[in-house]
Amino acid sequence: MGHTLLTNQRNLTGTIQVPGDKSISHRSLMFGAISEGKTVVDNLLFSEDCLHTLAALRQLGVPIQVDEAHQHVEVTGVGLDGLQATNQPLNMGNSGTSTRLLMGLLVNQPFPLTFVGDGSLSQRPLKRVTDPLQLMGAKFEENEGHLPITMAPSKGLSAITYKLPVASAQVKSAILLAAIQADQPSVLVEKTVTRDHTERMLQRFGGEIKREGLTLTVTPKPHLTGQHITVPGDFSSAAFFLVAGLLVPDSTLVLKNVGLNQTRTGLLKLLKCMGAVIEISERADDSEPTATLTVHQQALHRITVDANDVALAIDEIPLVALLATQATGQTVITGAEELRFKETDRIKTVSEELNKLGAHIAPTKDGMVIEGQTPLKVIGKQNVDSHGDHRIAMMLAVAALITEGQVDLQDAEAVAVSYPTFLTELERLCGGVIA
Numbered sequence: 001m002g003h004t005l006l007t008n009q010r011n012l013t014g015t016i017q018v019p020g021d022k023s024i025s026h027r028s029l030m031f032g033a034i035s036e037g038k039t040v041v042d043n044l045l046f047s048e049d050c051l052h053t054l055a056a057l058r059q060l061g062v063p064i065q066v067d068e069a070h071q072h073v074e075v076t077g078v079g080l081d082g083l084q085a086t087n088q089p090l091n092m093g094n095s096g097t098s099t100r101l102l103m104g105l106l107v108n109q110p111f112p113l114t115f116v117g118d119g120s121l122s123q124r125p126l127k128r129v130t131d132p133l134q135l136m137g138a139k140f141e142e143n144e145g146h147l148p149i150t151m152a153p154s155k156g157l158s159a160i161t162y163k164l165p166v167a168s169a170q171v172k173s174a175i176l177l178a179a180i181q182a183d184q185p186s187v188l189v190e191k192t193v194t195r196d197h198t199e200r201m202l203q204r205f206g207g208e209i210k211r212e213g214l215t216l217t218v219t220p221k222p223h224l225t226g227q228h229i230t231v232p233g234d235f236s237s238a239a240f241f242l243v244a245g246l247l248v249p250d251s252t253l254v255l256k257n258v259g260l261n262q263t264r265t266g267l268l269k270l271l272k273c274m275g276a277v278i279e280i281s282e283r284a285d286d287s288e289p290t291a292t293l294t295v296h297q298q299a300l301h302r303i304t305v306d307a308n309d310v311a312l313a314i315d316e317i318p319l320v321a322l323l324a325t326q327a328t329g330q331t332v333i334t335g336a337e338e339l340r341f342k343e344t345d346r347i348k349t350v351s352e353e354l355n356k357l358g359a360h361i362a363p364t365k366d367g368m369v370i371e372g373q374t375p376l377k378v379i380g381k382q383n384v385d386s387h388g389d390h391r392i393a394m395m396l397a398v399a400a401l402i403t404e405g406q407v408d409l410q411d412a413e414a415v416a417v418s419y420p421t422f423l424t425e426l427e428r429l430c431g432g433v434i435a
């Protein structure tokens with residue numbers, strides 16, 4: 001397992017183009033595969049997670065042409081009834097999104113399918129997806145609530161009226177992808193608003209979905225039409241540089257073409273509450289809005305974060321914790337229990353690893369209590385560990401930039417799950433100080 005040595009910095013200055021959005025990349029491959037005609041995807045994210053989705057679809061007989069140098073992909077849609085059986089398991093790697101969305105997408109096939117994943121993914125909860133799919137008529141031959149799972153050949157799917165028990169875009173999307181193949185319209189009620197990329201893309205490919213408050217009604221529409229999708233830069237990847245720009249003395253960073261879908265940008269609202277000013281320019285809107293973000297180092301103050309905030313910033317909460325260690329006052333995060341079911345238990349890994357650098361973070365059942373104005377400082381060199389979690393690795397790399405002393409980041413290569421070039425980008429901005 002690789003490690004990376006980082007030291008504290010001043011004056012992080014530069015322009016960054018973060019890679020394509022992970023959530024939208026997964027969805028464009030999946031919708032392209034089950035549509036009729038060609039789907040062209042520009043700026044697809046070539047990260048480990050998205051490559052697991054791509055490989056699984058190819059394994060099911062979907063022709064996908066890849067030009068990785070230009071982040072360009074062409075998917076020849078085979079339609080929902082054109083997928084081919086496979087006698088090998090579909091390997092989901094580390095990717096919760098691939099697993100949950102593909103289970104919904106593939107639930108109505110006339111052949112069995114087995115899903116497997118790595119050690120971390122095999123611990124993550126799947127009953128939240130298999131329960132509603134079973135209510136729709138799906139049968140599972142092997143199902144302990146986590147991978148490996150085998151889905152039996154389908155005997156047809158019934159519509160569902162379902163109140164989501166968790167705030168999860170993956171669960172919502174799995175049900176929506178199954179519901180387009182059901183016999184009648186289905187109705188889903190969200191617990192709170194979560195990212196709506198599936199809803200937007202379904203409409204773009206010719207599906208019918210309506211939202212009224214937290215209620216979604218989706219009409220069966222198994223025949224969709226291929227599209228040209230340009231994937232915006234990933235807000236969740238941009239967030240690491242936004243936070244670095246806010247924390248590292250004398251910094252100015254410009255982030256180009258960042259996806260600003262409001263169901264993803266809860267971090268911007270939280271930053272505003274902390275007193276930060278982020279400049280937004282060059283706004284554009286295809287079926288997903290984008291803009292350029294400019295950030296300078298600034299003083300911040302404490303906030304409280306609740307379940308509604310968490311749902312709109314779910315992958316950015318580790319960064320909120322880091323920001324809070326440097327803000328004035330005590331920050332309290334509640335309603336974040338879902339963090340315990342990510343690639344690691346992020347309440348545990350965030351508090352344990354940042355505390356190694358001098359932070360005072362007390363984990364709670366559903367969040368964290370974070371003391372502000374705690375300078376990060378180590379004597380000599382301190383090891384911190386990503387525990388194989390890409391977002392923990394990147395958050396700790398940003399923390400290292402403001403830590404006095406040397407930080408040795410273990411298992412740094414986990415970044416490849418969502419942002420393979422993250423450390424190279426960081427090194428470029430720092431002027432080549434990463435060993």
Ligand SMILES: O=C(O)C1=C[C@@H](OP(=O)(O)O)[C@@H](O)[C@H](O)C1
Nearest residue numbers: 023097167168169170171314315
């Ligand atoms: O739908 C998606 O693409 C995602 C939804 C979120 O997961 P949950 O739905 O489990 O909260 C998020 O954490 C993940 O990175 C991507």
Ligand SMILES: C=C(OP(=O)(O)O)C(=O)O
Nearest residue numbers: 094095096097315342391
């Ligand atoms: C939780 C994440 O992804 P996934 O659920 O797809 O593994 C993430 O990217 O932070």
